[in-house]
Amino acid sequence: MNRADAAPGKLRIIGGSLRGSKIEIPDVPGLRPTPDRVRETLFNWLTPVIPGARCLDLFAGTGALGIEALSRGAAAVDFVETDAQLAQLLRANLLRLKQAAQVQRADAGRFLAESNAAYDIVFLDPPFAARLWTPIAQALLEHERIAAGGWLYVEAPADDVPELPSDFSLHRESRAGAVRYALFRRSAKL
Numbered sequence: 001m002n003r004a005d006a007a008p009g010k011l012r013i014i015g016g017s018l019r020g021s022k023i024e025i026p027d028v029p030g031l032r033p034t035p036d037r038v039r040e041t042l043f044n045w046l047t048p049v050i051p052g053a054r055c056l057d058l059f060a061g062t063g064a065l066g067i068e069a070l071s072r073g074a075a076a077v078d079f080v081e082t083d084a085q086l087a088q089l090l091r092a093n094l095l096r097l098k099q100a101a102q103v104q105r106a107d108a109g110r111f112l113a114e115s116n117a118a119y120d121i122v123f124l125d126p127p128f129a130a131r132l133w134t135p136i137a138q139a140l141l142e143h144e145r146i147a148a149g150g151w152l153y154v155e156a157p158a159d160d161v162p163e164l165p166s167d168f169s170l171h172r173e174s175r176a177g178a179v180r181y182a183l184f185r186r187s188a189k190l
Contacts, residue, residue, distance in 0.1 A: 011064055014040050016071030023093045025062050026085060030127055033062045034155065038176050042153060043072055045172050045183050046121065049151060050074055053120040056145070058108045058136065063090040065123040065153070070099050074121070079103045080111045108132070112139040118147045125155040133162030141167055141186075149188035155181045 010022040011033050025033055034042075042065075043050065051073035057066030058080050066077040079101060081087045087105040094101050104111055108126070122140060126132040133154055140146045151171070156162050158180045173182035 011062060012036070013064075013068055013071050015043055015068065016073065018067065018071035018097055018099075021071075021097055023062055023064065023067060023097075024089055026089055028083065028086060030129075031061055031086070032125075032128075033064050034125065034181075035176060038155075038174075038179070038181055039064065039068050041174060042181065042183065043068055046151065047072075049120065054117070055121045055123065056080070056117075056119040057123045058111075059124070059126040059132075060090060060103070061086055061125070063093060063103075065125070066101065067093070067097065067099065069121065069123075070101065077101045078115075078117065078119075080106055080108055082107055108136055109139055112136070112143045112145050115143070115145060118144055119150060120147050121151045121153070122146050123153045125153075128157050128160075134164065137162075137164045137168060141165055146186050148186060150186045152184040152186065153181070154184065155179055 009025050011025050013021045014036050052075045055069045055074045055077040060079040060081040063079050066079050070077050079090055087103055091103045152168055158175050158178050167187050168184040171183045171185045
């Protein structure tokens with residue numbers, strides 16, 4: 001399925017306690033909800049570590065990744081989204097699904113600088129044109145927002161491999177159409 005074909009409409013949660021639940025996808029330019037098959041693969045990779053994990057969904061958009069994490073047993077998810085319409089819709093979807101989670105309407109870089117939390121899993125899927133993978137990954141380390149041994153999920157164009165700091169080592173990767181998605185692990189040594 002082409003990402004552009006997914007919006008607007010509904011997206012379904014594919015696993016866990018919320019399996020089959022729908023979340024709204026508004027018609028917002030540039031919104032690229034992570035497709036079902038990519039989320040299914042990602043969460044298969046994360047199965048051993050998602051229960052009880054503290055997660056951060058940066059550039060949350062619809063919140064599909066964070067909601068999927070909650071559905072599969074994550075202890076907590078913080079969502080960060082700059083767009084007011086998307087942040088409000090995400091809050092409404094979480095309320096309807098009876099999920100307690102924080103939705104911050106903030107710039108991702110500013111959130112990382114001002115937060116005091118460290119996360120076990122971070123979902124990083126920024127607008128592709130902004131090319132924020134490297135600076136955000138650096139900010140995660142600089143501000144200690146990703147735990148030692150923590151996981152970083154990255155979505156990027158298939159032909160553009162982001163350069164991440166050497167603290168992150170590639171664990172698994174795949175492609176779906178024009179998108180490359182990868183799971184990295186932060187070094188356990190600080």
